[in-house]
Amino acid sequence: MTPLTLPPGISKDTFAAYVAAARGVVGNDNVEVITGPDQFTKDDYMDPAKEHDMYPVLDKDYFVSSAVVAPRNVAEVQALMRISNEFKVPVWPFSIGRNIGYGGPAPRVPGSVGIDMGRHMNRVLEVNEADAYCLLEPGVTFQSLYDHLVSKGLEDKLWIDVPDLGGGSVIGNTIERGVGYSPYGDHFMMHCGMEIVLPNGELVRTGMGALPEPGATGAPDQQSPNRCWQLFNYGFGPYHDGIFSQSNYGIVTKMGMWLMPNPGGYQAYSITFEREDDLPAIVETIRQLRITMVIQNAATIRSLLMDAAVLGDKESFCPGVTRPLNDDELDGIQTKLGLGRWIFYGALYGPEPIRNALWGAIHGSFSQIPGAKFHLHEDGKPTPGVLDIRAKTMRGIPTYDELKWVDWVPNGAHFFFSPIAEVRGEAATRQFQITKRRLVEAGFDVIVDFIIGMREMHHIVCVVYDRTKPEERARALAVVRTLIDECAANGWGEYRTHLALMDQIASTYSFNDHALMKLSESIKDTLDPNGILAPGKNGVWPATYDKEKWRLQAGSQVTRQSIPKHPGPSPRL
Known part of the structure; x- marks a missing residue:
């Protein structure tokens, strides 16, 4: 069976021999050859594609796998790597396929064989309550990890940190250096210990995992791990974990993650700001509070349309308008929803006296910005914007509600541009001005947020477009290419990107x-x-x-x- 796109430099006969060898390892049911666009039917986050980018900015059949193979265990991953070396066939591992906005499961080199690490390798191998960690396989999603904690009655004792959507792989998100919104929001910082299959098929455990546990027997991939593997990141000698994040140096088959012990209390809140020009004051206030840990979590400043797009589509707010919305239209949405041009979402963690003290400092600082309005989340009490959703997210409860903003336009898809900047009001203003000007010139609405980490600011720009229109896809790609160069000229680089923009x-x-x-x-x-x-x-x-x-x-x-x-x-x- 000949694929739509052969791996580069591989003949039909060689590919057929490779597929036969792969089937000999993983079984017939775990190898699918991609023969034509009729297989590109999936475009739903809840049932993701495995062979192509569901939100393409190029032709849908460009970034596409020749076949998808699903190993069932570590030994099969090792065998697949040895076969791939023998036949010189490139492979592209992925965990779930939900890396939407960045290319999903699609390979950078068309015709590569996709290695579906999540279909079978999806076990929570351990949850240690006393030391607050877990050990996972690539197919464990934020939702399935949370469900596992619920099944063990641990969901109130151990909290996970989740990104905006709960269906992604914990390992996949972590090695791509994704972020969440609790005090454990830097996911790579919170990992501890990796197991990796190298390109030659060799198996490595990093950190304390390299020290054999006394009495461990059996094949290397089945040996009981060192009891300190998930407790101390570094082990002895050079620290290697970092080179396996966002890289093509190995396939992560197991990873430890630290979980957050229940802090003894929790309160989500939002603060709305009336004017677009409030942005520098908001950022400067956050910087002072975040660096001193008064703001405890990786909190976010969202633009008006990011919230509005969760609550309705563009047609529902401004019927018949297809161009970027103007200030009058934005004012109308702001009034209708009772929101600001900017909405800051944060949370307080700890016993009530600690939360009260933190809230006093936060409320006092932001009160210096004229027009700031404060909202505390309370179950059953109506709140503006998406505070009900963010209250779950910052608490570590996975949700899928944020999917709705992709439907801002018909046949919606999104394309991320994600520069890093210093946490400074002037930097945020310049980035936003550059972004706003270019998006509006290209015919797109401005949907952005700023995520404040320990010392840096992620500016997430969401280019939302109609994926069925080649002209819109081309404009989306072109505007982000322009933004990359403009931001680089200001010393700002992206932390993560789509396949088309990696080079x-x-x-x-x-x-x-x-x-x-x-x-x-x-x-x-x-x-x-x-x-x-x-x-x-x-x-x-x-x-x-x-x-x-x-x-x-x-x-x-x-x-x-x-x-x-x-x-x-x-x-x-």
């Missing part, structure tokens, strides 16, 4: 003649000399590919016909 963003991290990329390429070529694991991920191309032919930049011809026919050696400087 462009990697090229902006160019200090000392791209010394960081040269280091990344050296590690890649050492660990993966055949270049078979996720080639091109985040701009890291193996030497077996001529990256000048494979890189996607502004103006690149991007159709199935433009896919390079054969990988070729890339000169290393």
Whole structure:
């Protein structure tokens, strides 16, 4: 059976032999060959595609797998890597396929074989109540981890940190350095211990996991882990975990995550601000409170339309309007919903005296901004905006309600642009002004939020477009390409991106003649000399590919016909 897109440099016969070998490892039911666009039927977050990007900005059949293989255990992952090296077939591992806005499960190199790590490898291997951690496989979602805690009666004792949507893989989100909204919001910071299959099929445990547990027997992947694996990140010697985040150096098969012990009390709140020009004062106030931990969680400043889009679509607010909304229309939505141009969502954690003291400091600081309005979440009491939803999210209860803002336009899809900046009012204002100008010029509404971490600010720009219209997809891609260059010129780089933009963003991290990329390429070529694991991920191309032919930049011809026919050696400087 011939796929729609063969892996680069692989003949039909070689591909058929590879598929036969893969079926010999994982079974016939766990290998699907992708033969045509008729298989690209799924576009629902709740039932995600496994072979293509459900929210494409290029043609739907460009970033597409030749086949999808679902291993059932670590030994099968190891065997698949050995087979892939034997046949020189590139593979693209993913956990669930819900990395929407960034490419989903689709591979960077068209025709790669997707490795579905979540279909079978979806167990919560351990929850340790005393030490507040869990050990997971890639298919464990935030929702399934929460459900597991509920089933054990632990949901009130141990809290998880969740992103906006609960259906993503905990491991997948963590190794992509995703964020949530509780005090444990930096997910990679809260991981502890990895098990990794290297490109050659070798199995590694990092940190304390490298020390055998006394008496452990059996195959390496089945040996009981060291009892301190999820307690101390670093172990002895070089710390390797970081190179397996956002990289193509290995496949994570197990990961430990710290859970948050019940803090003894919780109160969600929101603060609304009347004017768009309030942004710098909001950010400066948050910086002072966040860096001193008065604001305890990774809190968020949301634009009016981000909340409005959860509560209704554009047609319901402004019938017949297809252009970007103007100030008068935004004022009307603001009045109708009882919101501000900016809405800040946060939470208080701890016993009541501590919460009261924190709230006093927060209320007093934000009261200096004229027109600020304060709202405490109480069950059963109507609150403006999406405070009911955010109250669950900041408490670690997964939800799916935020999916609704993608339906702001018909056939809605979204494309993320995510620069990092210093937590400064002036930086937020400049970023927002640049973003707003470019989005409106390109015909898109301004839907953004700012997520404040420990010392930095994630600016999440949501380009919402009609995925059925090629012209809108092209405009979405073009405007983000422009924003990448403008923000880089101001010293702001993205922390995460879509497949189509990986090369462009990697090229902006160019200090000392791209010394960081040269280091990344050296590690890649050492660990993966055949270049078979996720080639091109985040701009890291193996030497077996001529990256000048494979890189996607502004103006690149991007159709199935433009896919390079054969990988070729890339000169290393």
